[in-house]
Amino acid sequence: MSLKTNREQLIMTAVQGSVAPAHQWAPFEVGAAGEIFSWPSTGGITYNVKIGDSVFGWAGEHIEPGVSTTLSHKNRKVEAGYQFMACCGNQARVVSGEAKGETGTVLGHHGGVEHLMIDFPDSTLDRLTCEDKFLIRGYGQGLRLIDHPDVYIYNLDPDLLEAWGLKERADGRIEVPVHVIIPGHAMGSGIGALSVTTGDYDILCHDQATVSEHGMERLRFGDFVAVLDHDNRYGRTYRKGSITIGVVIHSDSPLAGHGPGMMTLISACDDKLVPVLSDDANMGAIKRIGRYV
Template structure:
């Protein structure tokens, strides 16, 4: 079992409110030039959950569960940067006050933190209800792997992932598929991967079939080949990034399922082990439909 520095990490409160969907123009233009009116980011998505397919929804950048944001920009940056996948989230206002869920990812651009709650909690929630997150995980390191940058993941979740150290000194991580670098689109070039996500482009049907993209689910853990996320999002041959699928497929060119990075290395110190159960819904004990 891997060992980490978790005992020295700071657990700190961050938070935001459930953020309403926003529509500036009714139409979104698809990669095929078609004007479409579809649901997109924000709000409470009652029937879209971590563990479900992220590819079959009639929508654009749809976020599973609950989308929260803080209108104070520096405070929202703290929520986005310090909040980690797997962190405990607690409702602190409204009819669902006291209910608990967990963070499933961060969506850059719209700057939403995404939260899972059980169905009975979703029915009690309302727009503008406040959610507090016990931020815990940034600064995480794995003993013996100083060149591997960990980010955006709660240590408890990391320990549930059955990561192994191989005889040749590599980290072997369960993943559902491996994605080539040329399919990574919107978000490439960002200054940091410690916040938000970037997208797997889905405009090529043959690539979607070849790399198992059509079968991706919210919460799936994927390996991004030749993608260096240690100091921003970049192409580097031989580098490896592990990430979690956080939002749905998209209709826009250059976009697709969003991936929040949880681990990256500029050299090939990480390898994948194909496992269909490599999904945070499985590790967090969420019952899927």
């Protein structure tokens, strides 16, 4: 059955940002196992880490694929509108420099640093500079399923939702294709955050037994993943029988309480959502971007 949405009532608003500087958090950092490292982290234009790549194995932590952007490097309070309006799957257009006019696709937002990641083809990345600006057609906040008011949707472009392949079952539950199903106890940094329309929260991958048991070693940038017993309707909390679906937006991290980042997309309680494993459950595979070109 086709899922009807209210897409005709959604507001499309232009928001504009620029490249976020590459950042070093400390000369050295200490991982959860006591390891000492000095690695690249957030920000900048990242040429070789793309949607579809594994989130593991990089000599870096909290790595953001593609172009990391912000509205303002000085005032965190004004970032909320830029983060809020830009949704996963939205179109971004370069509005300055040698690559002016080229288009890309929003992946998602990263809390704490308040970065928004955008995927661009290699031919565009090669012409970008750290002074360039991007205009995003912010479209998706307020999206809902007309016949399922108990399903909450955030940060999602309606075109991406339609192409994702959600299905309504005869019992009224909704099947959602995902690449990995995460147990609720494996979520870390970001739990308790009030807003799910900005920022993300992290999947903990430091316990190898849990990673192996749930196939979490398969996590890729852009993956749709389900988190069991997590309610993200009004913030991020534990609730038995709830399920939250998100998209993976940054890499793994050795830091305690941190790991691959996931931005909230859909949440519901009472076993309303049924995650169905699919190797193609990645926004890059649907949009034909990143490693899926």
